[in-house]
Amino acid sequence: MDDNKRKVLEEEVRAQADRSIETLYSYLRLKTVSAQNLAIPETVNFVSELLNSLGAEVKVLDDLGGNPIIYGFLPAGEKGNASKTLLFYDHYDVQPPDPLDEWNSDPFEPYLKDGILYARGTADNKGTLMQRLAAIKALENTSGLPCNIKFLIEGEEEVGSPSIAAYLEKYADLFKADACIWEFGNKDAAERVSLFAGIKGSAYYEFSTKSAIIDIHSSLAAVIDNPAWRLVQALASMKNQNNDITVEGFFDEIEEPDEALIKTVRAVPFNDEALKKSFGLTRPFITEARGEVPQDALMLQPTLTICGMVSGYIGEGAKTVLPKEAKVKIDCRMVPGQTGEHLLACFKRHLARHGFSDVKVEMIESQRAFRSDINDPFLKLVKKTAEEAYQSEAVLYPNSAGTGPMYVFDKYLHLPIVSTGVGWAESKAHAPNESIRMKDYVDGSLHMAYLLTEFAAQ
Ligand SMILES: [Zn+2]
Numbered sequence: 001m002d003d004n005k006r007k008v009l010e011e012e013v014r015a016q017a018d019r020s021i022e023t024l025y026s027y028l029r030l031k032t033v034s035a036q037n038l039a040i041p042e043t044v045n046f047v048s049e050l051l052n053s054l055g056a057e058v059k060v061l062d063d064l065g066g067n068p069i070i071y072g073f074l075p076a077g078e079k080g081n082a083s084k085t086l087l088f089y090d091h092y093d094v095q096p097p098d099p100l101d102e103w104n105s106d107p108f109e110p111y112l113k114d115g116i117l118y119a120r121g122t123a124d125n126k127g128t129l130m131q132r133l134a135a136i137k138a139l140e141n142t143s144g145l146p147c148n149i150k151f152l153i154e155g156e157e158e159v160g161s162p163s164i165a166a167y168l169e170k171y172a173d174l175f176k177a178d179a180c181i182w183e184f185g186n187k188d189a190a191e192r193v194s195l196f197a198g199i200k201g202s203a204y205y206e207f208s209t210k211s212a213i214i215d216i217h218s219s220l221a222a223v224i225d226n227p228a229w230r231l232v233q234a235l236a237s238m239k240n241q242n243n244d245i246t247v248e249g250f251f252d253e254i255e256e257p258d259e260a261l262i263k264t265v266r267a268v269p270f271n272d273e274a275l276k277k278s279f280g281l282t283r284p285f286i287t288e289a290r291g292e293v294p295q296d297a298l299m300l301q302p303t304l305t306i307c308g309m310v311s312g313y314i315g316e317g318a319k320t321v322l323p324k325e326a327k328v329k330i331d332c333r334m335v336p337g338q339t340g341e342h343l344l345a346c347f348k349r350h351l352a353r354h355g356f357s358d359v360k361v362e363m364i365e366s367q368r369a370f371r372s373d374i375n376d377p378f379l380k381l382v383k384k385t386a387e388e389a390y391q392s393e394a395v396l397y398p399n400s401a402g403t404g405p406m407y408v409f410d411k412y413l414h415l416p417i418v419s420t421g422v423g424w425a426e427s428k429a430h431a432p433n434e435s436i437r438m439k440d441y442v443d444g445s446l447h448m449a450y451l452l453t454e455f456a457a458q
Contacts, residue, residue, distance in 0.1 A: 001453055005143065012138040013449045017442040020134040023050070025110045027126050028119040034067060034093035034159050043092045044068050047129075047153055054136055056151070064170060066163030067093065067155030071174060074136065077144020081456040085148040087177035089409065089417075090129040091157035094121040095430045102432035115438050122436040124429035125183045128421040129153065131441050132181075135448035146456035150177055157183070160365060161405040168412040179378045179416050179455065180409060181448075184402075186423030187440060188395070189274065193386045193447075196419040197379050198371030198399030199406050200299075200333045203340030204364040205347065207231065210325035211358070215312070218320040227358075228311040231326040234356040238304065238347075243286045245304045248353075249346040255337035257300050261374050264398050265299045299399055303333040329364075333401065340366025370406035371399045376416040381454055386420065389447035390440075420447065 001009070027050075032043040044060055044067075051058045051072040062068040070092070076082040097107035097120045105111035107120040121127070139145050152175055154164055168175065188194050209227045216224060238247050245251075257265070272285065272294065287294045307330060312323030332343055344363045351359050372379060379396060386394040396418075406417055422436050422444045423429065 001450075006450075009138065009142050009449055009453070010446060012142050013135055013446045014442055016134040016138040016141070017131065017445040020130050020137070021438075024117075024127060024130040027130060028110045028121055029108055031108050032093050032121070032155070033096050034156055035096055040067050040093075040155055044070060044155065047092050050133060051151065054133060054140065059174075061167055061171065064163060064166045069155070069164070069167050070151065070153040071171070072149075072151035072153070074145055074149040076147050076456070077140070079144050080146045080148075082148060084456050084458075085150055085177040086452060086455055087150045087152060087175060087180040087413070087415070088129075088132055089180055090132070090151065090153045090183045091125050091155065092129070092153055093155045093158045094124065094126070095158050097432070099432060104433055107432075107434075112438070116435050117438060117441075118433055118435045120434055122434050123184075123186070123421065123423040123427035124434065125157070125421065127436045127441060128183060128185075128423075128444070131422050131444045132448050134445045135452065138445070138449055139452060146453045148177075149452070150175060157404070160367070164405045165408040165411075168408050172412040175413055177413065177415055180413070180418075181382075181451070182404070182406065182417050182419030183421060184400075184404075184423065184429075185419050185421035186427055187390075187392075187425060188269075189271075189425040190269070191392050192269070193390050193392060193394040193420070194397060195382055195386060195394055196397045196400040197374065197417065198336070198397075199369060199402055199404050199419075200335060200399055201338060201340075201367050201369035201407065202403040203332045203334060203338075203343055203366035205330045205332075205344065205361055206327060206364060207234070207330060207347075207359055207361045208325060208327040209234075209356075209359045212322075212324040215324050216322040218322045221322045224322060226322055227326040228323050230356065231309075231311070231328060231359060234351060234354070234359045235306065235328065237354045237356070238350065243290060245302075247304070247343075247346050247350045249349070250302070250304070250343065252346075253337040253339060253342055254302070254335055261371075261398055262296070262300070264374050264396065265295050266293060268295050268299075268395055268397055270294050270298075298401060299397070300335060302335050302338060303331075305331050305333070307331050333403075334366075334369050335399075336369045336371050339368060367403050367405065368407040369399065369403075370410050370417070372416040372418065374398055377458060378416040378455070379418055381458060382418040382420060382451060385450040385454055386447050389450050390443045420444070 056072040311326035313319040
């Protein structure tokens, strides 16, 4: 793009981003809480209309159950490259606004103060979708769309995307594209743009053991075994004091990282002091004791985490009791290659081998990890255009610590995926007072316009 063309586009993007704010407000006023099944049809209509108004071909897919998935297609303009297609993945649902009394304004009435816009869904993900649409409008008004653009906008992201795999399998041809821009991203506290080329997987389990039909007087502990001790001992056999996971086979499926990936992982910033301060940590990082690079642990290693435990009496004062049962919830953040099913088999075998056949384990849910090929030129392009649009450094994370349905996109569409969005360090997605900064909203629109233009030429 020559300088003059770039300047014209930049001005038009800024104008369109400003003009889109009223529409963003209307979108934010829709209480699209998927966990409570609220406002789904209204929101599907609203988003379909938004795409229609850009001239898109729109299909509302609902034949496989779940909340409808919106498909949108915009062909390349006359001067564009019709052989290239970029897919945007976004979602129209939001998290519940609770706890309501911690909001400083109505979560479903957009409130703008000092350049910061507050409402549920601003960062995750309604603001991000609107930012992409403003970029498309600006391109349409200037040199035309540089490539084909597709949208997949779902309504169940905030409840774990239970339907998306089935739709992607059936409609793989419809959503076929050369690359995908994913739904989230933010600037960090040092104003660097964080981009994510993958996500970790997640598998969730419940371990439990029950040894009686009612709680028992604890004097009988002299003769009756205690399920809380049983579970604690079973857990202790799975991870030692050095934080090594000792479940046999746990690491078997992991894809070995290559040199380029390790290099990228270690180039990512890790602010240990800020982390320690923001959580008020009282213990050193486990990676310090293990002599590990924290970035390696965060991005290349799986975890085995006790999320919560219950057994017996934990109220005020004393109640001597021998509990009838004990339960623990465990999550594993998985890396590419790993499956929740394999880990379940490992846990079952481990418990049997170590004399804990009374401890039952079941898998509640699992989603696999995905990481784009770190050498794919699309990743470099997203980073380069982010730096040009935001005029600040961008950091490409090989994968984020979070989870989402990226794996099934790659499974059915086979394409590189990078996540980027409108958030900032204080966006508080999922929490009270969720917000975005209007400057990021505009810069992010410009990022999308530059990216689409250069992607078409690549
Ligand atoms: Zn979310």
